[in-house]
Structure formats: C-alpha cells, structure tokens
Amino acid sequence: MEYFSVILKEKPVCQPKNGILMPFVTGKGEFVLATIKDIANRLGISVSTVSKGLNGASDISEELRQTVLDTAVEMGYATKRSKKIENRKLALFIENMEYEATNQFGYDIVLGFKQSSFRHKWDVSVIPVTPAFQLEEKYDTYLLKNGYCGAFLVGFALHDEWMRQLEHTTMPTVLFDNYVKKNPNVAYIGTDNYEGIDAAVDHLYTLGHKKIAFLNGSLHSMVSEERQDAYFSSMQAHGLEVPEDLTAFGYYVADSARYHVPTFLAAGATAIICGNDLIASGVIAECRLRGFRVPEDISVIGFDDIPISAALAPPLTTVHQERLEIGKGAYTILNSLIHHIPICRTLLHAALIERESTARYTPPAKKKTGTDSYAKDLKK
Numbered sequence: 001m002e003y004f005s006v007i008l009k010e011k012p013v014c015q016p017k018n019g020i021l022m023p024f025v026t027g028k029g030e031f032v033l034a035t036i037k038d039i040a041n042r043l044g045i046s047v048s049t050v051s052k053g054l055n056g057a058s059d060i061s062e063e064l065r066q067t068v069l070d071t072a073v074e075m076g077y078a079t080k081r082s083k084k085i086e087n088r089k090l091a092l093f094i095e096n097m098e099y100e101a102t103n104q105f106g107y108d109i110v111l112g113f114k115q116s117s118f119r120h121k122w123d124v125s126v127i128p129v130t131p132a133f134q135l136e137e138k139y140d141t142y143l144l145k146n147g148y149c150g151a152f153l154v155g156f157a158l159h160d161e162w163m164r165q166l167e168h169t170t171m172p173t174v175l176f177d178n179y180v181k182k183n184p185n186v187a188y189i190g191t192d193n194y195e196g197i198d199a200a201v202d203h204l205y206t207l208g209h210k211k212i213a214f215l216n217g218s219l220h221s222m223v224s225e226e227r228q229d230a231y232f233s234s235m236q237a238h239g240l241e242v243p244e245d246l247t248a249f250g251y252y253v254a255d256s257a258r259y260h261v262p263t264f265l266a267a268g269a270t271a272i273i274c275g276n277d278l279i280a281s282g283v284i285a286e287c288r289l290r291g292f293r294v295p296e297d298i299s300v301i302g303f304d305d306i307p308i309s310a311a312l313a314p315p316l317t318t319v320h321q322e323r324l325e326i327g328k329g330a331y332t333i334l335n336s337l338i339h340h341i342p343i344c345r346t347l348l349h350a351a352l353i354e355r356e357s358t359a360r361y362t363p364p365a366k367k368k369t370g371t372d373s374y375a376k377d378l379k380k
C-alpha cells in the first residue's frame with residue numbers, strides 16, 4: 001500500500017491519494033494513526049468535544065457528533081477499543097443471501113470466516129443489512145463508532161449505496177463476488193466464473209450438445225455479468241451460436257425457471273446451464289412438468305454445489321465452489337489489509353461435479369407419418 005505525507009513542524013500530516021485519505025506516516029516511514037487532538041485541530045473544537053462525539057455522549061448535537069465521526073473516518077482514526085488485542089472486532093455484513101442453515105449457500109462462507117477469525121482471537125459480528133439500512137448509516141462511520149477494525153461484505157448488489165461509498169473507504173474491506181477499483185483498502189475474493197462456466201459448456205459440448213441455453217441470475221450483479229460473459233466466450237470458443245432466445249437473466253431462485261424454460265424448449269435447447277443450483281432445481285421441475293425428461297431429453301447443469309444438488313432427482317451436475325475456503329480466505333485477506341498489505345483480487349478454482357442430470361445428446365426419433373404407415377401396410 002502506498003502512503004505519502006508532508007512533514008510540517010516534525011508532525012505527520014495525512015494527504016489524499018487518488019481521492020482517498022490515507023493514514024498518517026512519519027518522515028521515517030512509520031505508520032501513525034490520527035489522534036483525538038488531530039481531529040480537534042481539524043475541526044477547531046476541543047478534545048473533550050471530540051471524545052464525546054466518538055463515544056456517543058448525549059450532551060452534544062447529533063449533527064456535531066456526525067461531523068466528528070465523519071472527520072475521524074476521513075483521517076484514519078482508530079478507537080482505543082479497536083487497538084486492543086483482547087477486544088478486536090470484525091464485521092461480516094450480509095445481504096440478499098440465506099446463511100443460517102447448513103443447506104443454504106451462505107452458511108459455509110460465514111462459518112469459514114468465523115472459524116479463521118476466532119482462531120486468531122478476533123470477535124465476529126454477523127450483521128444482516130438492507131438497502132434502507134445503507135441509506136441510514138454511512139459505512140465507515142458505522143464501523144468506527146462500533147469499534148470494528150474491518151469488514152467482510154457478502155451478497156451485495158452493484159447498485160447498493162455502500163458499494164458506492166467503498167470507492168473511497170479508508171476501512172479494510174473484503175468483498176465476496178464484487179470488486180471496487182483503485183482503492184487499496186478494498187479486496188475481492190470469489191470463484192473463477194470463467195473457468196466454471198467454460199467447464200460446463202465443454203462438458204455439454206463433449207456430450208454432443210450444440211443448442212445450450214443459459215438461465216442466469218439477477219441483473220446488477222458482478223457475478224451474473226461475469227458468468228454471462230463467460231458463457232458467450234465459451235460458446236464462441238466451441239464454435240457454437242447463441243440465439244437471443246437461448247439466454248436470459250432471471251433471479252437466483254427456483255421460480256425463475258417457469259418464466260424462461262418454455263422459451264428455451266421452444267427454441268430447441270437440448271441442455272440448460274443455470275446461474276445457481278436453486279435455478280437448476282426449478283428448471284428440472286419445469287422440464288418435467290412439460291413432459292421433458294432429465295437427462296434423457298434435456299441436460300441440466302447448476303452452479304455452486306450446495307447440499308441440495310446431490311439430493312435432487314436426478315442428482316445435479318454442477319460447478320463446485322469452495323465456500324468454506326472462500327470464508328477462510330476472506331479472513332486471511334482482511335487481516336492482511338488491516339496490516340497494510342494491499343491485496344487486490346483472489347480467485348479460487350472452480351470444479352465441475354458430474355452427476356446424473358447430464359447425458360449424451362441423442363437426436364429425437366423421427367416421427368412416423370401417415371404415408372410411412374400406408375407404405376408399411378402395402379408391404380404386408
């Protein structure tokens with residue numbers, strides 16, 4: 001991480017770099033956090049008033065308290081609580097993702113992060129958030145006033161308010177399946193979507209499929225955009241065309257299937273790749289409802305390899321994500337950012353798990369016509 005400063009009267013002063021205010025660094029290159037006195041000098045108020053603002057005292061106005069907190073964040077201030085080894089705290093913010101049960105996608109990610117954090121004596125708070133919460137609370141200010149040293153964000157959408165604020169955050173932050181450019185305080189961890197989708201397309205191509213549809217997840221998601229791009233790239237690399245009626249964005253839920261599968265089937269799709277396993281479960285059900293057998297008539301591939309995928313009928317071929325390792329890796333990256341190691345992107349390999357929902361393509365048997373039947377009768 002690059003820091004730079006100018007020295008005035010032997011005191012370090014924080015200077016902005018690319019619009020991001022960096023922590024204090026002395027002329028000797030020593031890292032120094034801003035103090036309450038530094039904040040008081042910046043605002044032209046007393047040290048005691050700054051202390052009241054940082055500690056939530058009731059005898060100053062909410063407006064002044066917010067100004068103190070915002071300035072503290074801007075100057076890279078850390079509370080004494082967050083400096084104490086015995087009281088180190090990390091936040092795990094989660095949105096648009098289920099995580100409390102073992103069969104849910106987010107469960108292993110949260111578990112892996114907590115396991116690694118606790119092993120290194122960090123306390124972790126798992127905090128569900130909503131778009132409304134993000135409008136009410138500024139990201140950096142929330143972390144600072146609650147004594148968090150950094151955070152891991154899971155399930156956020158590209159248009160979320162906090163994603164915009166992360167472009168300039170000074171707080172160590174790790175994102176799952178999202179990326180913020182040009183901020184050395186923010187890192188990204190995820191699975192290689194290009195590798196995963198290409199493995200799915202290649203598997204189906206090897207089985208003789210050429211009309212391969214793709215039912216993606218939600219718009220306004222980096223992971224959806226990457227998987228869409230990966231699908232087009234892989235289809236092109238395999239010499240396969242992609243008509244408009246063979247690809248669609250839906251949502252990361254099973255119910256998406258009923259809106260798009262009929263179009264895919266009418267277009268002659270012989271295989272469908274899905275944005276996640278929940279979508280795939282809906283695709284299998286919708287195909288069955290319309291008289292198509294999986295995999296005899298149509299092959300289906302999911303993404304994620306959550307526990308339900310092996311329990312579906314038939315068991316689902318899917319792209320495996322190492323969710324427990326993603327959680328553990330997120331902690332390792334966050335700890336590195338806290339110690340001023342500017343990690344950018346980390347990708348885990350994807351692996352195709354072959355089960356029973358895919359099969360070799362067999363052209364449909366030619367239907368008998370009335371003429372064929374008449375000719376057969378003449379031979380008799």
